[in-house]
Amino acid sequence: MILTVTPNPSLDRTYELPRLARGSVLRATDDRVDPGGKGINVSRAVAAAGHPTIAVAPLGGPEGALLARLLGEHDIEAAGVPIAGSTRINVTLVEPDGTLTKVNAVGPEITEAEAEALLDAVQSRSAATDWIACCGSLPRGLPPQWYAELVARSHRAGALIALDTSGAALTAALPEHPDVIKPNAQELAGAVGRPLATVGDAVKAAEELRGRGAGSVLASLGADGQLLVDGTGAYFGSARVDVVRSNVGAGDASLAGFLAAGGSGQGALAVAVAHGAAAVQLPGSVMPKPADLDLSAVTTTTEIPLDRPLTEPTS
Numbered sequence: 001m002i003l004t005v006t007p008n009p010s011l012d013r014t015y016e017l018p019r020l021a022r023g024s025v026l027r028a029t030d031d032r033v034d035p036g037g038k039g040i041n042v043s044r045a046v047a048a049a050g051h052p053t054i055a056v057a058p059l060g061g062p063e064g065a066l067l068a069r070l071l072g073e074h075d076i077e078a079a080g081v082p083i084a085g086s087t088r089i090n091v092t093l094v095e096p097d098g099t100l101t102k103v104n105a106v107g108p109e110i111t112e113a114e115a116e117a118l119l120d121a122v123q124s125r126s127a128a129t130d131w132i133a134c135c136g137s138l139p140r141g142l143p144p145q146w147y148a149e150l151v152a153r154s155h156r157a158g159a160l161i162a163l164d165t166s167g168a169a170l171t172a173a174l175p176e177h178p179d180v181i182k183p184n185a186q187e188l189a190g191a192v193g194r195p196l197a198t199v200g201d202a203v204k205a206a207e208e209l210r211g212r213g214a215g216s217v218l219a220s221l222g223a224d225g226q227l228l229v230d231g232t233g234a235y236f237g238s239a240r241v242d243v244v245r246s247n248v249g250a251g252d253a254s255l256a257g258f259l260a261a262g263g264s265g266q267g268a269l270a271v272a273v274a275h276g277a278a279a280v281q282l283p284g285s286v287m288p289k290p291a292d293l294d295l296s297a298v299t300t301t302t303e304i305p306l307d308r309p310l311t312e313p314t315s
């Protein structure tokens with residue numbers, strides 16, 4: 001069982017546009033709405049892979065009710081914590097050449113009582129889980145140490161923790177020893193406070209985060225693939241993708257694949273890369289099903305191309 005926690009979930013609305021022109025009234029050629037937020041995406045990908053999952057998230061207003069209904073349609077058990085505010089809507093604008101413009105809303109403010117109810121909702125289910133995946137930004141009202149508290153409580157209950165967040169929420173949780181963290185290149189650079197230009201820079205940054213408390217670091221490097229740095233060494237995985245349709249949720253699909261494959265080792269890295277590669281070839285934040293995965297296109301190696309420049313160096 002993989003339980004996910006999404007403190008700031010969203011309805012992800014995607015509009016397809018003939019062209020994005022600032023200052024004009026634009027008519028969408030198509031639109032869709034998906035349940036969103038990083039942990040919810042992980043649950044969607046875990047469910048698509050045929051594994052049991054529960055999504056814990058604060059839900060409020062008509063948007064929260066719709067999100068719960070959409071999760072039900074994806075056969076995901078939603079453990080919604082009622083809140084007074086309304087769940088946010090994030091908007092993605094897609095142009096025919098694949099360019100994505102994303103607007104993420106701030107989301108509702110969570111009260112102290114709601115924050116405690118959220119921790120309780122996780123804690124009461126911790127014993128029955130293999131992994132707890134804590135994912136995404138923290139909403140207003142939750143302090144940067146909130147994930148640190150969640151990791152500490154979940155460890156006391158005996159659960160393994162995967163953490164996918166950024167900034168202070170990530171760095172504050174490292175001393176509590178999350179078992180896996182899943183930064184992308186920007187998040188990795190932010191956590192070590194320096195830009196990353198090569199795969200070797202990413203390996204050094206991942207090793208530094210292990211030194212600060214992370215168990216394993218699954219670092220996703222966009223088109224360049226993924227790195228796994230753990231107590232046994234460093235591994236690099238990649239897969240060729242000819243046409244990228246949407247990278248929204250690709251990191252979430254990767255983390256789901258990694259955890260569903262056991263959450264450690266080179267084999268799980270290969271499954272994570274296969275999920276990322278499949279996710280970017282699907283529209284919006286659609287999560288891959290087993291039939292979408294092509295493990296034969298994935299290569300993993302201990303011979304890391306340390307000098308290879310990142311396709312998108314971080315700033």
Ligand SMILES: Nc1ncnc2c1ncn2[C@@H]1O[C@H](COP(=O)(O)OP(=O)(O)O)[C@@H](O)[C@H]1O
Pocket residue numbers: 183184185219220221222223224225226239240241244247248249250251252254272273275276277280
């Ligand atoms: N342009 C791309 N081409 C091929 N694979 C990609 C591309 N973008 C993402 N991926 C795959 O999806 C994974 C996650 O994407 P990434 O952008 O690193 O994460 P996040 O969504 O967390 O920002 C990558 O490690 C890679 O396996």
Ligand SMILES: O=P(O)(O)OC[C@H]1O[C@](O)(COP(=O)(O)O)[C@@H](O)[C@@H]1O
Pocket residue numbers: 008010012035036037038039041090104135136137138247248249250251252285
């Ligand atoms: O919690 P955040 O950082 O605001 O991000 C939420 C957004 O991220 C997503 O989970 C997608 O994440 P990624 O594209 O980074 O994998 C969307 O579903 C959601 O709209």
